[in-house]
Amino acid sequence: MSFNIPDGVYPSLYVHVPFCLKRCPYCAFYKRLWDPTLEKSYLDALEKEVLSIQENSSSFNIKSLFIGGGTPNSLTLPSFSRMLKILSVFKGRFEVLEKTVEMNPEAVTPAYLRCLETYGYTRVSLGIQSFDKNELKLLGRIHNVKTIYKAVEIVKDSKLLSWNMDFMFGFPDSDWNGVRKSLDKAMEVDPPHISLYALTIEKGTLFEKHGIQPVVQENDYRQYQNICRYLKAKGYLHYEVSAFAKPGHECSHNKNYWTYGDFIGVGPSADSYLNGCHSKNTSNFSQYVKQPTPSIFKGKLISDSQKKSEFILSNLRLIxxxxxxxxxxxxxxxxxxxxxxxxxxxxxxxxxxxxxxxxxxxxxxxxxxxxxxxxxx
Ligand code: SF4
Structure with a gap:
């Protein structure tokens, strides 16, 4: 099996790490609880998948790299380092200008950051979500406000060029005053990029099971508009429906999705869009570790009308x-x-x-x- 990428097409690479230290009750992402044995089998499989892509493809350049999950820094430091080494097989064939890793604040340490520096990573995305201790408790997060400050300090002390803060709104019974207080605290750590998420109740989550309701829609819209105004006044460029950046800190990996660029996903459940074909790696962990065949080898060609529709759906997210x-x-x-x-x-x-x-x-x-x-x- 092999595939070719036409000249002038530079896909992004997404890597899915399917582990978390704890399952948050609102989360519907594909993940499982971290376990040392599973971690090893995941990395063995990831290595096979990455090598298989490299061996079966014509030479190609990658625009950006993003490691997400799950929680990439739920991996132990030696495993985290091994993952970066596996992915560095691409090094030397091209220069990747933006390389991001998602990290949760509770497991950010100087050693993880040094490891990222060694492999030329440029950016981390911190799963902060809120600066309100009750909201963090409701979300079932491991970290607290103190942990956030510590993680941010470690990131700022590193040589990385940029970082993102995930921030949520629309909590049950919340109002603009509460959101504003949380944002005021966020401004103290001066994030160069903010990704905004409204709390949604996803199927199959504990929040759905327990009948948790987000804030009523009208209030949700008002909070969103107020946040946009607030961040604009603080010097952020609102460049996508949920993304805000200080000058020079826009996320090029996500911009590639929003402009309907090609991307390759590796790891269990990762999606790809390449050469007009959609594909998805298996979401069955055991199957993935047994046979980590890259889904891009058997992508499904989509019709022109679907491509037009997807192009518009992606691009209209951009301001x-x-x-x-x-x-x-x-x-x-x-x-x-x-x-x-x-x-x-x-x-x-x-x-x-x-x-x-x-x-x-x-x-x-x-x-x-x-x-x-x-x-x-
Ligand atoms: S840490 Fe992130 S990916 Fe893991 S369960 Fe919580 S929200 Fe989901």
Whole structure:
């Protein structure tokens, strides 16, 4: 089995680490509890998968690398280091400008950061979520506010260029005053990038089982709009519906998803989109460690209309939207004709707008983004 990547296509690489030290009651991501034996079999399988991609592909460049999960730093330090070594097989074939690892605050230590520096990593994404001790307790997180400050200090003392803070809102019975207090504390640690998440109740989670309700929708919208205004006043560029960056700190790995670029996912349950094909690695851990065949070898070609739809769904998340000419170059047709009825209606509702040759979601549309995007499915 082999695959070719055309000249000029630079996919991103995503690596899924399927372990956590504890299962948070709201989380629906693919993960299992960390275990030393499983950790070893995971790394053996990851090594086989990565080598298989390398051996069966023509030479190609990778745009960015992102290790997520799960909790990558739930791996012991020797295993964490082994994982970075496995992934460094790509080194020398190209220069990867942005390499990010997700980390949870409770397991951030100077030794993990030194390891990241050794392998040329540039960025960490900290799963902070909140600076309110009751909200952290509700989320079932291991860390507390003190742990956050300590983790941030360690990251800031490292040679890494940037870091992200995950921040959640929309907690049951929350109001803007509470969110603001949490944000005020967040500003003290001066994160260069913030990823914002509304608490949602996912199927199969303990929150769903226990009937936990997020804040009512109207309040949720208000909190979102207030957070956007607050962060703008603090000098953040709002560049995607849920992403905010200080100048020069936008996440290029995520921008590749939002501009509908190609990406390769490795590790159990990881998705890929390459050469117009979708594929997904098995979500069955035992199956993955037994046979870690990269799913990109058997990707499913999608239709042109699906590609157009996915392009719009991704790009309308960006505040800048997309150039009509980019769509034309990519698909050989006019988006205003392909989706005439939908776009007219959404512009009429003031949820979309045409501005300087671009189609963009308006501020009003961002709040209702799911309603906007569903028109293009
Ligand atoms: S640490 Fe992150 S991935 Fe793990 S269970 Fe909690 S929210 Fe989910």
């Amino acid at each position: 800048s939207g997309f150039l009509l000419s980019t769509y034309r170059q990519r698909f050989g047709s006019d988006v205003l004709k392909d989706f005439e009825k939908e776009i007219e209606e959404l512009i009429g509702n003031r949820w979309l707008r045409l501005y300087k040759g671009r189609l963009q979601t308006t501020k009003k549309g961002l709040v209702m983004l799911n309603e906007v995007l569903i028109r293009f499915v």
